[in-house]
Amino acid sequence: MTKADKILLVGSLPPTQSHAALLTHWIAAAATECGIEIVCLIDALAPPPATDLPYSVVRPFDEIIQSGAADKWPRLFVVGSGGDSLPVIETLQAAPGAVIAATQSLNNNALPWLQTSTDFPANMINWLTGAYGNAGAVVAEAYISHRRSSAELAEEIPAFDLLLGNAAAHLALNPVQACQLTDAGFNPVVSLSAPTAIATHAESSDNAPLRVSVIGADAATASLVIQALKSSGVSTRLDIAFLDRFSDQTAPAVLASNAVAILDGNDAAQCPYFELATANAIPLILAGQHWASALPNDAYINLNNFASPTPLVHALAALVSIDGLLAGLADGTRKHGQQSNQSDTWAAMISGAAATAKPVDLAEIFPVSQMQKPETARKTTQTVGENASGIFALIGSVPAQPVLQQLFPDLDTAACPKFLTPEIVQAAASFIGLPAAQLQDGMGFEAPLVASALSENQPQTTARKPRQWADIMPGLRRATQALEFGCTVRGAAQASPSGNIASWAFKIPADIAENQKITSAYDTNSGVYWTFDPVRGELKCIVLTGGRGCLEFRASANTPFVVTDLSSTHITQKEVGARFEIPTHGLGMFKIAALPSGDTSDLNMIKLLAQDGLLLEWSGL
């Protein structure tokens, strides 16, 4: 396979429930079928996708990205309106390539994107007034002063110019979107429909009830439709299934259907199930979506009001009552499918657009913590066993209270002053995004940085010069001896936190959860410093362990969380923990996001962590 046949596809994937994730998957599957090798790059904090995909999936910290192997590959981005597309937009800005917008306006991501910048809300005013003049200024003012925005406005104000301006090429999924992209000042290539790999449509026998899949109806509509069909007497001739757009059972169900009704997806620029249905000549019932405009009128029944159950009931009744209707619609979709299913053209177009991307240094775009491993302890360093008692100065990655108490039961831990070394505070502050001194104070560490064996030989990047322990010690009232954790400090004894197991809970206090202005805090009980990004819905946290070992996060309630340490990503549930190896320096840095579950649709991390929290378990090596 040549380099041209390989594409780095940047997007999100199911189980993330978004139009962008669905479209990314379908593009990846279709391109693979056409002979293009797809490597799909998803965010470090994205939930793990299925393991049996026909293409490979990587994250920013993976070798293929960090080694530079993918730097010259053609790049294709799939951007949607959900939070899952924010990292994709960030990558697009840093490493431009060809882009496909999965939704019809992208407006829902405009505000979050602008909020990620320090010049918000000035950037919002500039964008809206630049694009829409006084009307834009009114919209900006309505939001900034009164927090007012509306779904109708979102449709009227596409954000293509704002979010996709940096792209090397633009692909439109339908003629309507092509016009929008042209209006935004781009020169889009109109994509043909993606070829559909799966073509195993099951034909039903004449006597069997007509199988109809309905995608996108809410529960109330579904119930009313079933009732109405029963009263009209046609229900016995119909086998109707209401499907979730994002379920992995939807595609097989569509293929097994005699007809498919797609009611939602007005925001989506293209519905993959529409492609699947037309490729397999399955008659369609649609609701006037933009992406259906390319379909000839004789290929589908158009509902004039998808919010009411009555038009759907009438359409379903017509399918079973009017002779030849089903067959006529099937002919219409078949003709469309034959016209659009031009695999070679589609593949060439995708490859050509992606090839406009220029080589970039992906490792630079996705920096992985470069914290060096501390030097091994000097031979002269003494170790201190669990019999250490009283008050010591604790230096380095001083572990959380529960670990510390297990290690040194007789230590007066509350009275022990804690100090950091430059390399630990630099790595932690850079991860959290705070000035080092602020983070130190926030985590209860004393201000002077203690010079470690590692920092003695390194050029200093912290504002304050580290000091020798021997210089600090005379200023301390009671701590005349020091214990080192995850570092080597002249004059300190090694704490050797190996072999112990401790478990404890991390919960955000209720008063902090209620105060929405507080987005970061240090929890002294659990030793967790956290900061919450409300735009991305992710929590960054630091856990110090004191040394090498394994740290496990476990959900204490039914809401699952996805956790990454930027070298691996795991889902944690009540029964299954997310386990991470902590290096010798004992500094654990994580990103956590909540995943939707059957129990809750509210994914407010702060609320969830205040209600249920997480369980942490440490085992030292």
Add this chain to the structure above:
Amino acid sequence: MHILVTSPIPSHPQNHGNRARVTALCKALQALGAEIHYIYGGLEQLSDQQELEMREAWDHVHILPPYRMEDRNKSHRKHHLLDDWYVDAVTGLTQRIVDTWRIDYCIANYVWFSKWLETVPADIPKYIDTHDLFGGRHKRLRADGLPESWFSTTKQEEAKGFTRADTVIAIQSEEANLMRSMTKSPVVTLGHFITPDFLPPTDVQSSLQNGNKITVGYMASDNPINQQSLVEMDSAIGRRSDVLEHFEFRLAGSICSAACARNTQFQKLGFVPDARSFYTATDVIINPNIGGTGLKIKSIEAAAYGKALVATADAMAGIESRYPAHALADADAIVDFLASMNPAEAIGDGEKASKALVENYVADQSAAMQTLFPKLFGHEDQQPASNGS
């Protein structure tokens, strides 16, 4: 050497007299080799930049959450009680620091933020840097026709606060004398810290020959007392508008954005980032301050640049000077002085008077520092005493 300092106000930026005072004292102590543990009590919301500057300036910085105005007590209808604005978290934090570090001196800025001194072990010298007199302040403001603002209490309450300190620090000698009448604790006068930076003598003659007017400057923050002083100065100029033929009045500092500066006869320069450039470009500095307490830092600052200063007696309270233009009655007297003076002679005399004043002031300052912080001067056993009793 470790010194624990608490302050309800931030030390940065130094765009207010009280911030300049806190910063100057801590910087002077650092210069003598002390490590400063600075606790900010959260009276004002800090910007990220302020926090960063404070963390860079001091060796150990602890910042308490903002203490909202609506949460502050006023226990008495007309005035506050001593600890109404105290933040209890300060006590826990100072106890922890004193327990952890060998603290050599403790300094509480403002008497109403000094409750934590009660828990400091007896072997550590405890000071209150008063900044101002708060006993009966509300009455004094009323008498001067000014609205009550900020913190006011009774003399009894204030005296109660003074007993928490081993030594009370007054910012000027007149206040020191008043404090001595209120407390048995020793009182030391420690004025505002200045480093003399005498500018070259003003060449008035050439300026006048070139047809230029003499520039008269007033630099002030926007506090109510300064605003009132500006109003009175404007009125006085209005009554003797002939001075405008020979003098150009310039206004600098945050007072420029106050409502009273909208229709002023002063040319507004706004906030001046570099005070030195303002003083360099100005021939005469005025301070028309009426009423108020504390030290008028702008007066001593002008003198430190060696500028001719024309000021009211109130504006020079606690600053020793025999120069007549340093003890004028009010704004009218300032305008009269300007109108009647021989510019070249008066400005020359004024500059000499400022320099002499500053040289004495710096010597007193140095003596006060040795009295208060003997350990920093190598005198381990010497106990601080009053410098004026």
